[in-house]
Amino acid sequence: MPAITAEGLVKIYRSRHSEVHALDGVDLVVEEGTVLGLLGPNGAGKTTMVRILTTLLRPDAGHATVAGFDIVREAQQLRSVIGLSGQYAAVDENLTARENLWMFGRLYQLNSAESRKRAGELLEQFDLIDAADRVVKTYSGGMRRRLDLASALIGRPRLLFLDEPTYLEEADELADTIAVIDRGKVIARGTADELKSQVGGERIEVVVHDRAALDRAEEILARDGSGQWVLDEHTRKLTVPATGGAGKLIEIVRDLGDAGIAIDDIALRRPTLDDVFLALTGRASSGDDEAAA
Amino acid sequence: MNRTFTDTAVITWRNLKRIPRIPELAIFAILQSIMFVVLFAFVFGGAIPLPNGGNYREYLMPGIFAQTIVFAAATTAVGMRDDLNKGLLDRFRSLPMARPAVLIGRIAADVTYNAGILVVLMASGYVVGWRVNTGLPELLAGVGLLLLFALAMTAIGVWLGLVVPSVEVAQQVSFTVLFPITFLSNVFVPPQSLPSWLQPVAEWNPVSTLTAATRDLWGNPNPYVGSGLPGQQPALVTVLWVIVILAVFLPMGVRRYRNMSR
Numbered sequence: 001m002p003a004i005t006a007e008g009l010v011k012i013y014r015s016r017h018s019e020v021h022a023l024d025g026v027d028l029v030v031e032e033g034t035v036l037g038l039l040g041p042n043g044a045g046k047t048t049m050v051r052i053l054t055t056l057l058r059p060d061a062g063h064a065t066v067a068g069f070d071i072v073r074e075a076q077q078l079r080s081v082i083g084l085s086g087q088y089a090a091v092d093e094n095l096t097a098r099e100n101l102w103m104f105g106r107l108y109q110l111n112s113a114e115s116r117k118r119a120g121e122l123l124e125q126f127d128l129i130d131a132a133d134r135v136v137k138t139y140s141g142g143m144r145r146r147l148d149l150a151s152a153l154i155g156r157p158r159l160l161f162l163d164e165p166t167y168l169e170e171a172d173e174l175a176d177t178i179a180v181i182d183r184g185k186v187i188a189r190g191t192a193d194e195l196k197s198q199v200g201g202e203r204i205e206v207v208v209h210d211r212a213a214l215d216r217a218e219e220i221l222a223r224d225g226s227g228q229w230v231l232d233e234h235t236r237k238l239t240v241p242a243t244g245g246a247g248k249l250i251e252i253v254r255d256l257g258d259a260g261i262a263i264d265d266i267a268l269r270r271p272t273l274d275d276v277f278l279a280l281t282g283r284a285s286s287g288d289d290e291a292a293a
Numbered sequence: 294m295n296r297t298f299t300d301t302a303v304i305t306w307r308n309l310k311r312i313p314r315i316p317e318l319a320i321f322a323i324l325q326s327i328m329f330v331v332l333f334a335f336v337f338g339g340a341i342p343l344p345n346g347g348n349y350r351e352y353l354m355p356g357i358f359a360q361t362i363v364f365a366a367a368t369t370a371v372g373m374r375d376d377l378n379k380g381l382l383d384r385f386r387s388l389p390m391a392r393p394a395v396l397i398g399r400i401a402a403d404v405t406y407n408a409g410i411l412v413v414l415m416a417s418g419y420v421v422g423w424r425v426n427t428g429l430p431e432l433l434a435g436v437g438l439l440l441l442f443a444l445a446m447t448a449i450g451v452w453l454g455l456v457v458p459s460v461e462v463a464q465q466v467s468f469t470v471l472f473p474i475t476f477l478s479n480v481f482v483p484p485q486s487l488p489s490w491l492q493p494v495a496e497w498n499p500v501s502t503l504t505a506a507t508r509d510l511w512g513n514p515n516p517y518v519g520s521g522l523p524g525q526q527p528a529l530v531t532v533l534w535v536i537v538i539l540a541v542f543l544p545m546g547v548r549r550y551r552n553m554s555r
Contacts, residue, residue, distance in 0.1 A: 054387050058554050080389035090380030092307060094314040099307075106303045107390040109296070135314060151384070 001068050003159055004030040004053060008062035011048050011184075022048040024184030025062070030177075037175030039168070039273075041281050045184045047087065050163040054084045067158050080109065083157035087164060089144035090151075093137040097128050097147050100136060101154055108155035115154075122150040168273040178273075182281045196271045199279045203269050204242045204249060209262035211236060217263075220255045224248065242268075297391035304385075304398025305405070308372065312406060319406070322368070323413050326361045330354070333481055334421055341482055347514025354415075354423035355507040356480030358439055359500050361414060362407060363475055365443045367467030369403045369450025374463045377455065386553065396550060400447045407443040411436065426512030435507040438531060442503050445538040452546035455553075475500050483517045493521075499534035502527040 011023040022045045030036045040046050051057040053066055055075040064071045069078035091100045098119055105115030123132045126146045136144065152160060171178060172192050180188040180195070188195055204225065208217045214231070217238055221229045225240030232239070242248045249268045256263055271279075312319055330353065333341075338349040376382050385395050415423075425432045450467075457463045477495050478484070484495040495501055496519050505527035508515035523530045 056383055056386055056554060076389055079387060082387070084384070084387040086380050086383055088380045090384040092310075092381060093379070094311045095307065099310070103303055103307055104384070104388065107300055107385065107388045107394075109389055137314075155389075 001032065002029050002065075003032040003034070004028060004036075004064070004066055006049075006053070006062065006064040009049070009052060009059045009064055010061035011045075011052060011057065012060050021184050023052070023059070026181070026184065026186055028179060028186060028189075034176040035174055037171035037178045038181060039171060039178055039277065040181035044181045044281075046181055047163055048184075049181065050084075050161050054082060054161050055079060080155065081158045083152035083155065083160045085149050085152040085160075085162050085164065089141075089148040091136055091144060091147050094135060096133050096135055097123060097139075097150075098132045100147060101151060104151045105154045110155065118154055118156075122153060126150045168277065172273050180277065180280050188276075188280050192273060195276045196273070199271050199276045201271075202242055202245060203239050204252060205265075205267050205269055206238045206240075206252070206256070206263055207265040208236045208238065209264050213261045214238070216259055217256065217261050220252065220259060220261075224252050224255060236264075239269075297394055297397075300391040300394035301397045301401065304394050305401045308399060308402030309405060311372075312409075318368075319410065322361070322364070322410055323417075325364075326357055326410075326414050327417055329360065330357055330417065330421060333357075337481070343514055344516045345514070347516060348422065350418075350422045351424065352508070352514040352516075353481070354418040354421075355435075355511065355513055356478070356500075356504045357418070358411060358414060358507065359442070359478075359504045360475040360480055361410060362439050362443045362503075363446055363471050363500055364467070365403055365407045366446040366450040366453065367464060367471060368406070369399060369447040370454035370457065370463040370467055371460055372403070373399060373451055373454025374457060374460045378460065382553070392550075393547075396451055396546060399451060400444065403447045403450070404440060404443045408436075408440055411439060423513070424511075427510065431510045431512075435510040438503065438506055438510075438528060441535050442499070442531065445535040445542075448539050448542045448546060452542045452549060455546060455549040474498065478504065479517055480504055484519075485517055496521060496523050497530070499531060499538075502530040502534065506531050 006026055006028040009023050009026040010021070013020045013022055024045075026045070026049060028049075038046050038049060048057065052059050053064060053071060055071055055078055058072060066078050067081045069075075069081070071078060091097075092103070095103065101119035101122055102112075102115050105118050106112065108115075110118060123129045126149065128143065128146060128150070131139065131143060136147065139147065149162075152162075175192070177189065177191055178195060179186050188198065190198065204221075206217060206221070208214055214236065218229060218231070221238055221240040224242070226243045227241035229238050229240040231237070242252075244251075246268060249266070253263075253266060256266075330350075333353050334350045338353065341349060343349055343352055376385075382395065386392075425435075453466065454463055457466055477487075477491065478498045478501040479495065480500060484492055484501065487495055502523050505515055505518075505524070507513075509527065518524045
């Protein structure tokens, strides 16, 4: 059973003068035991998506299940298997960390003893044990975030939703798969590697030592490469799209050597997630992460 | 049902914890009321003679109690809004808890809080010469009426807190609306001194009927008795007000809370 299924989710925010289609028909399937990174520019619909899947918002159209529970009809069962950590640390500032965790545990329907035990475990795990009995108001931002995350884990959820700003490198490392969302639609989906090759594949960059040898180097790249080369005059750097990875790199090094062309540097370059993002949306990313476990 | 009960208890506990953790809130709430006592008992009081020579401080204190209870709405609205802003309402809504518990727990805690404030104020009143001249049952009946009214005011506060855009606005709205209501009443001055078109307003004002009812119950001076229903049956009119307020604002607050998922 997939952890998350979504079909044609639509959410429209209406005000007197405007209509914003926050979600405009989102389809998504996330397998159990995987981490999905939901990335997109500001206002792309990431938070709306998380809020709908965690039952905080109702969609205007479409349907979705989380852990097999319908987000509208079975909202209460759904809530007992998820943990949510939102954009700000949603903890009670006037309680201690231990009291916060105990409270959330109770509201998660653990009994008082279980709740206390689980709170103790999490305080240990999140390195909050020394500050456990201090009022949260005195906590630093980082400590609050840790407590917030611990609160999301109090009921040992099967799915964890994290709605927070994430760096692309983090997403690249943590997420098994990535969905890129823009203007309320999922515009790309796959592993980081799949998305990268989808966007433009690999390129080979050569920095030629002697400006006079540029012409001959261009000829070789035109022959060996799989597309039009580009020259950066200033740095004497030639870039050419190339398929064939490391093998192609070796071939170009050999051909340049045979032609007696000295090089300062040569590299096989893969696109980063930043490149992917820019190519797909035309905007820089501000990612949010949604994780399913 | 069991879930609703335990979750409400947890939320109430959490709301009450705030009182010892931010003692300034309660201290200034009490100081504000005591300031009114001092202001009116010692500054303006001399200029407000009561017919039949009643004791102005005995006359004043029930009004101060009522005024304090009216401000329960502000406390609730601010607390509610604060929870919403800090993302706590979202967290509660994402938990498998009984949904009404958040609202009931807020109301229960705030009524309890006001009961505590009332006890301190009554002790202060005793110091400046206010007395209950009847008996314990009347004392308890009066306190019951005040707390019933506190319940109505917290119901308004729940709705208000969910409607206003920020804590500051919650505060501002409460004070701009509540201050005139407490002054357009029999709390500090005889309503007969008002312009004639305002007199019915002051007479039917629940703050007036609540004050008049407790004055009657405790044998405190209540010299300005109108001939209408609110003058003759202030306790009854107060209870009717409570029912009307609850019937209007409770569903509005609940609907507002539900519609957060719109």
